[in-house]
Amino acid sequence: MTAPLLDIEDLSVRFGGHEAVRGVSFSMGRERLGIVGESGAGKSMLGRAIMRLSPPGAAMTAKRLAFDGIDLLQTDMRGVRGKRIGLVFQDPRFSLNPAMTVGEQIEEVLRVHRSLRPRAARDEALKLIGGMQIRDPIAVLRRYPHQLSGGMGQRAMIAMMLAPNPDLLIADEPTSALDASVASGVLALLDREVARRGMAIILISHDLDLVASFCDRVLVMLAGEIVETLAASNLAAARHPYTRKLLSARLKLEA
Numbered sequence: 576m577t578a579p580l581l582d583i584e585d586l587s588v589r590f591g592g593h594e595a596v597r598g599v600s601f602s603m604g605r606e607r608l609g610i611v612g613e614s615g616a617g618k619s620m621l622g623r624a625i626m627r628l629s630p631p632g633a634a635m636t637a638k639r640l641a642f643d644g645i646d647l648l649q650t651d652m653r654g655v656r657g658k659r660i661g662l663v664f665q666d667p668r669f670s671l672n673p674a675m676t677v678g679e680q681i682e683e684v685l686r687v688h689r690s691l692r693p694r695a696a697r698d699e700a701l702k703l704i705g706g707m708q709i710r711d712p713i714a715v716l717r718r719y720p721h722q723l724s725g726g727m728g729q730r731a732m733i734a735m736m737l738a739p740n741p742d743l744l745i746a747d748e749p750t751s752a753l754d755a756s757v758a759s760g761v762l763a764l765l766d767r768e769v770a771r772r773g774m775a776i777i778l779i780s781h782d783l784d785l786v787a788s789f790c791d792r793v794l795v796m797l798a799g800e801i802v803e804t805l806a807a808s809n810l811a812a813a814r815h816p817y818t819r820k821l822l823s824a825r826l827k828l829e830a
Contacts, residue, residue: 580604580743580775581625584639588617588624588799590632595620597799605742605775609786609807611821612796618779621796622745625777626660627652643742658688661736665748667728671720677704677731678716681738688739703734707764726757730764737768744769747779762789783810783821795821 579602588596596617610618620629627647629635640647642655656662664670672680681700685691691699704712707730720728729749736744746765750758766789769776780786786793787810795803795818803815813819 577604578644580643582639582641583625584637586621586624586637586640587635588620588629589634589636590630594799595633596624599799599801601794601801601804603775603777603792605773606792607769607776607778607790607807609778609780609790609793610796611780611783611786611793613781613821616796617799618796619747620799622662622747622777622779625745626656626662628656628662657684657736657741658739659742661739661741661744663729663732663736663744663746663749666752667723667725667732668720670732671728671735673720676717676719677723681716681731681735684735684738699738700734703738704731706768707731707734708760724757725753726761729753729761733761733764733768737772740772741774743775743777745777745779748781749778750785751780751782765789786810 582602584600586596586599587594599621610621612618623629624635625640625647627635637648642660645655647655671677678697678700681703682693682696685696685699686693700716701712704715709715709727709730715723715727715731723731733749749765750761753761762785765776778786778790787807790807793805793807793810794801795813795815797817803813803818805813811822813822
């Protein structure tokens with residue numbers, strides 16, 4: 576039996592007396608895993624906890640938090656973050672360095688995580704941005720984050736996270752800040768790259784239709800806990816009352 580790529584047992588994140596994540600356990604292989612739930616359900620906190628990026632003041636505990644056989648509770652995360660696990664945030668304006676051009680930032684990732692020399696890093700950065708279906712990749716590499724549209728910034732962020740060739744990509748609401756047509760293009764890029772690279776992805780979203788169409792399996796979170804796990808193709812047949820309410824709310828909005 577193949578060992579899971581990510582294996583989590585009884586993971587909790589606390590802020591004082593409040594548990595943002597409560598006793599979460601799941602494992603995954605090289606698959607497309609969706610995590611859904613309303614705002615405040617603990618989805619984003621779970622994604623950050625996997626990378627041990629919980630905010631100051633948070634207390635994180637787990638019986639097991641392992642990635643590809645590595646104990647993430649004990650290892651130096653500098654060898655894992657970015658290189659083995661990438662994280663795409665919702666809004667690139669708050670993730671990209673405003674004082675560096677897009678090209679400088681991608682090249683820095685390539686030098687640090689893949690030990691490329693400056694010329695090779697520049698060539699690879701151009702290749703990565705070109706692969707994001709950007710019309711003028713050279714111009715984009717020369718721009719600063721504030722000079723990019725939301726969709727362009729998100730594509731640059733995805734290129735940067737893919738630069739080290741990670742085994743797992745955590746995408747936290749990667750399209751929610753974009754209009755429908757741009758979001759569709761960004762999601763298609765993610766879909767293509769996940770398939771081409773054979774990597775795993777955790778897609779965090781409140782959009783049940785998006786998760787059902789993109790993912791293999793879905794975890795439903797409520798108040799920091801996983802209340803239901805099911806195949807994405809069976810999402811419409813969910814049995815937990817909370818999942819049913821989410822589906823019902825979606826249908827009412829569409830009506």
